[in-house]
Amino acid sequence: MDKKIRVGLVYGGKSGEHNVSLQTALAVIQAFDHSKYEIIPFYITKQGEWHTGKALNGPVDHVEALISPNAETSGSPMNASSGMALMPLFASGGGANTAVAATEESRGAMDVVFPLLHGTYGEDGTLQGLLEMANIPYVGAGVLASAVGMDKVMMKKIFAQEGLPQCIFRHFTRNQWEKDQAFFLMEIEVAIGYPCFIKPANLGSSVGVSKASTREELLEAVDLAFKYDRKVIVEEYIQAREIEVSVLGNQEPQASVPGEVVSSNEFYDYKAKYIDGKSAMIIPAELPADQAQQIRELAIRAFQAIDGSGLARVDFFIERSSGKLYINEINTMPGFTPFSMYPLLWKESGKPYEQLLDELVMLAFQRHADKNSIQYTLDDE
Numbered sequence: 001m002d003k004k005i006r007v008g009l010v011y012g013g014k015s016g017e018h019n020v021s022l023q024t025a026l027a028v029i030q031a032f033d034h035s036k037y038e039i040i041p042f043y044i045t046k047q048g049e050w051h052t053g054k055a056l057n058g059p060v061d062h063v064e065a066l067i068s069p070n071a072e073t074s075g076s077p078m079n080a081s082s083g084m085a086l087m088p089l090f091a092s093g094g095g096a097n098t099a100v101a102a103t104e105e106s107r108g109a110m111d112v113v114f115p116l117l118h119g120t121y122g123e124d125g126t127l128q129g130l131l132e133m134a135n136i137p138y139v140g141a142g143v144l145a146s147a148v149g150m151d152k153v154m155m156k157k158i159f160a161q162e163g164l165p166q167c168i169f170r171h172f173t174r175n176q177w178e179k180d181q182a183f184f185l186m187e188i189e190v191a192i193g194y195p196c197f198i199k200p201a202n203l204g205s206s207v208g209v210s211k212a213s214t215r216e217e218l219l220e221a222v223d224l225a226f227k228y229d230r231k232v233i234v235e236e237y238i239q240a241r242e243i244e245v246s247v248l249g250n251q252e253p254q255a256s257v258p259g260e261v262v263s264s265n266e267f268y269d270y271k272a273k274y275i276d277g278k279s280a281m282i283i284p285a286e287l288p289a290d291q292a293q294q295i296r297e298l299a300i301r302a303f304q305a306i307d308g309s310g311l312a313r314v315d316f317f318i319e320r321s322s323g324k325l326y327i328n329e330i331n332t333m334p335g336f337t338p339f340s341m342y343p344l345l346w347k348e349s350g351k352p353y354e355q356l357l358d359e360l361v362m363l364a365f366q367r368h369a370d371k372n373s374i375q376y377t378l379d380d381e
Helices: 016-031 127-134 143-150 152-162 174-179 181-191 213-227 269-273 288-303 341-348 353-372
Strands: 005-012 037-044 051-052 110-113 169-173 194-198 210-212 229-234 240-251 259-262 280-282 310-319 327-331
Touching: 005 016, 016 037, 016 127, 016 353, 110 127, 127 143, 143 152, 152 229, 152 288, 152 327, 169 174, 169 181, 174 181, 174 213, 174 229, 181 213, 194 213, 194 327, 210 213, 213 229, 240 288, 240 341, 240 353, 259 341, 288 310, 288 327, 310 341, 310 353, 341 353
Parallel strands: 005 037, 005 110
Antiparallel strands: 037 051, 169 229, 194 210, 194 229, 240 259, 240 310, 259 280, 310 327
16 A cells, blocks of 8 residues: 655634634544544643644544543544654655654654644745645645735735736725825725725734724724724725636646626625525626626736745625626635635545545645756855
8 A cells, every 4th residue: 555645734823714624624633534644743731832732544533632631531633732842844755854852652753744724824825834834745835825815915916916806905004094084084085985894914814804984983893903903995895796716726727617606795794604604605796797707817917926835715806787707805714614715625526525636735745846956056155
């Protein structure tokens, strides 16, 4: 029997999307073909502590099994956190630090890492930078694409440079807001008007997002957004259909069929996404063939604009009154349970969940081999 591919699965994280990450990790562990893959769990607590688990050669049944450090009382594979928690990563056979002494549990070496972290300290390039330094193959976007995809302001500036259609937006840091609140209020009310959306610039899953119809509501929404980030973005409200497209690939990305989200709330907030279960997904979206193709092409352009790799979900608005198309954002680590939009769109496009996992791992190896073909030293050194 061929040697199994050892996959380091990183989940949890110091992020407002911690619980979403746990659900994603559970779904991925249950879906992996355990005859082909051996899973090493890496759980990061909400406080940023790492716990390294024992190898999994089969699925687990519940989230609690992936987060408890007390294996004896919970049946969990997780070990207590220690200074050795990251050792299996840096002892990886594919990395540059193979001289580091490995624990017995990590001797098999990590072949590839699959980050399943949503939001800060995982989807924003920080973990990707760690893996780059360790020279370990990993699934998904690199440092630059992850950072740009997480920062809505930088993302929109790059999209503007690429000529992608967007709604009007303004942004400011906490320091700028405190120093010149009156100026930014005037900017928002003149350029954008009410209603408008207020968001933390570096977060996903609609955490900290509000819709404001008055100045009082705007001020409250900005305060809420600053709880989650030091930078806030305010966007024009567009009465629109919400369309999403999944992208897969490295140098030659493919786009799935578009899908439509019909929110159970006034807008597609955290509750509508993850709590009440009443929002609907229409797959494929009911669109004219030429418009569906245009959306798929724009999704690939957005993916390439930020130098994406592996996977991403690109979200669009279609204005109801005019039919005008706007790009909303790109997510470099979208929700990845079997019931999330990203895999459902690929299922409709002919790629089932298990095949997606296989392809993402192979894309990680391809990207790593491509980067390692680059010469990083001068010939005369």
